[in-house]
Amino acid sequence: MANHIKSEQDILDKLNIKALNAMQEEAVPVIQDTTNTILLSPTGTGKTLAFSLPLLRILNPNSEDIQALIIVPSRELAIQIEQVIRAMGSGYKVNAVYGGRPMSKDKIEIKHNPAILIGTPGRILDHFEADRFSKKSIKTLILDEFDKSLEDGFEDEMKAIIGFLPHINKRILTSATQGVKVPGFVRLDKPTTINYLRQKVVSNLKIKTVISPEQNKLRTLLQLVEHIGNQQGIIFCNLRDSIDVVSNFLKRNKISHSCFSGGMEQKDRERALITFRNGTSQVLLATDLAARGIDIPEMHYIIHYELPRHEEEFIHRNGRTARMNAEGTAYILKWKDQLLPEFIKNVKGININTKAPHKPQYWETLFISGGRKDKISKGDIAGLFFKQGGISKEELGTIELKQDCVFVAIPLTKADALVKKLNNSRLKKKKVRITRL
Numbered sequence: 550m551a552n553h554i555k556s557e558q559d560i561l562d563k564l565n566i567k568a569l570n571a572m573q574e575e576a577v578p579v580i581q582d583t584t585n586t587i588l589l590s591p592t593g594t595g596k597t598l599a600f601s602l603p604l605l606r607i608l609n610p611n612s613e614d615i616q617a618l619i620i621v622p623s624r625e626l627a628i629q630i631e632q633v634i635r636a637m638g639s640g641y642k643v644n645a646v647y648g649g650r651p652m653s654k655d656k657i658e659i660k661h662n663p664a665i666l667i668g669t670p671g672r673i674l675d676h677f678e679a680d681r682f683s684k685k686s687i688k689t690l691i692l693d694e695f696d697k698s699l700e701d702g703f704e705d706e707m708k709a710i711i712g713f714l715p716h717i718n719k720r721i722l723t724s725a726t727q728g729v730k731v732p733g734f735v736r737l738d739k740p741t742t743i744n745y746l747r748q749k750v751v752s753n754l755k756i757k758t759v760i761s762p763e764q765n766k767l768r769t770l771l772q773l774v775e776h777i778g779n780q781q782g783i784i785f786c787n788l789r790d791s792i793d794v795v796s797n798f799l800k801r802n803k804i805s806h807s808c809f810s811g812g813m814e815q816k817d818r819e820r821a822l823i824t825f826r827n828g829t830s831q832v833l834l835a836t837d838l839a840a841r842g843i844d845i846p847e848m849h850y851i852i853h854y855e856l857p858r859h860e861e862e863f864i865h866r867n868g869r870t871a872r873m874n875a876e877g878t879a880y881i882l883k884w885k886d887q888l889l890p891e892f893i894k895n896v897k898g899i900n901i902n903t904k905a906p907h908k909p910q911y912w913e914t915l916f917i918s919g920g921r922k923d924k925i926s927k928g929d930i931a932g933l934f935f936k937q938g939g940i941s942k943e944e945l946g947t948i949e950l951k952q953d954c955v956f957v958a959i960p961l962t963k964a965d966a967l968v969k970k971l972n973n974s975r976l977k978k979k980k981v982r983i984t985r986l
Contacts, residue, residue: 560637572745573599585740588723592868596723597633605639614686619667622697627667629844646672649815670706677713691721696729708734754871755878758898764884767798778905780849783833785866787855805910806832809839827947827958828912840865850878860892913961918982920953925976
């Protein structure tokens with residue numbers, strides 16, 4: 550039986566959120582009381598919380614079956630939603646399943662049915678077709694970033710999944726894009742639409758052009774990064790091959806960075822985001838896969854190293870900075886003879902001859918070979934680093950606890966000594982390996 554949280558305020562406290570924003574205030578009661586809802590709101594405005602709060606209220610604490618299914622277009626979004634709902638501390642079991650990791654892991658995690666199952670279409674359909682759990686109690690269907698799933702060619706899988714679900718009595722579709730046609734197989738009868746895309750949000754986004762004198766823009770990119778200084782940002786490329794070229798160049802010039810693209814193994818993509826979130830990497834070098842649906846903090850800037858091909862990509866990339874009320878800058882890096890696409894208008898050029906003061910990399914990430922399944926907690930990790938590692942509170946950075954491992958940020962200058970001191974330590978009953986990532 551779920552250990553119910555008493556109030557919405559308890560959940561917000563757990564998430565360190567002072568109050569719901571206007572979109573969430575409007576969406577929560579509508580989603581709770583309406584059969585079919587479409588929620589349209591920009592990236593980064595908190596749609597996950599907007600549908601999760603009412604979802605927790607309508608679940609039956611006495612049921613041992615899966616009651617809600619959340620379908621998402623990417624593995625990163627599945628992991629992100631799982632983390633948010635877990636952090637809400639409702640006592641309901643939640644699991645994410647997705648391609649790119651062993652099926653055996655999924656089977657272990659969903660052996661005891663979660664109340665909420667999150668996943669990518671292909672992997673969910675695999676579980677449905679193998680009949681790994683009962684579908685009769687799945688009454689709520691959430692299609693998060695549904696336009697992206699349709700765009701990425703998941704229509705057949707989604708159609709098949711919904712065909713397995715005759716008892717759905719609540720549908721919630723979310724998107725950050727206007728005017729996407731909902732296919733008939735979703736059976737979205739007379740939906741209530743909450744549209745915050747129409748809101749004229751006062752954007753604090755500055756868009757600036759940086760001119761490269763040469764067709765090869767790498768030298769100008771380095772100048773720009775050095776001009777911006779030590780703030781974290783994303784450099785967007787269109788192609789995986791470009792990421793390899795830029796990555797090798799940044800490595801030679803000692804700019805700490807992580808790479809993120811669809812061609813990478815899921816494990817490597819997750820680690821790239823972890824090292825970026827905890828400050829080990831200054832820059833995330835990414836394809837448009839990182840423009841939406843991944844869990845990273847608000848960015849100070851983004852750089853269009855390669856120009857986006859479509860306006861939608863331009864909007865989503867820019868949406869990674871200057872979100873909510875924060876300020877941010879999108880830099881467009883163009884060769885002097887290159888024409889800008891029509892959708893990029895009225896942008897000012899800037900001079901990048903000055904360098905910001907440079908601070909050396911401070912954080913490094915350590916990997917620990919035990920996790921949640923070994924009953925290891927963040928407190929256990931902190932205790933190990935304080936007592937046996939001898940570091941201070943300020944020297945312990947972000948701890949990311951996973952099912953079977955942990956990632957910890959510590960000062961780069963102490964990394965080797967801590968590995969030497971702590972490798973093969975015991976945490977709970979497990980002897981763990983500790984290495985630099």
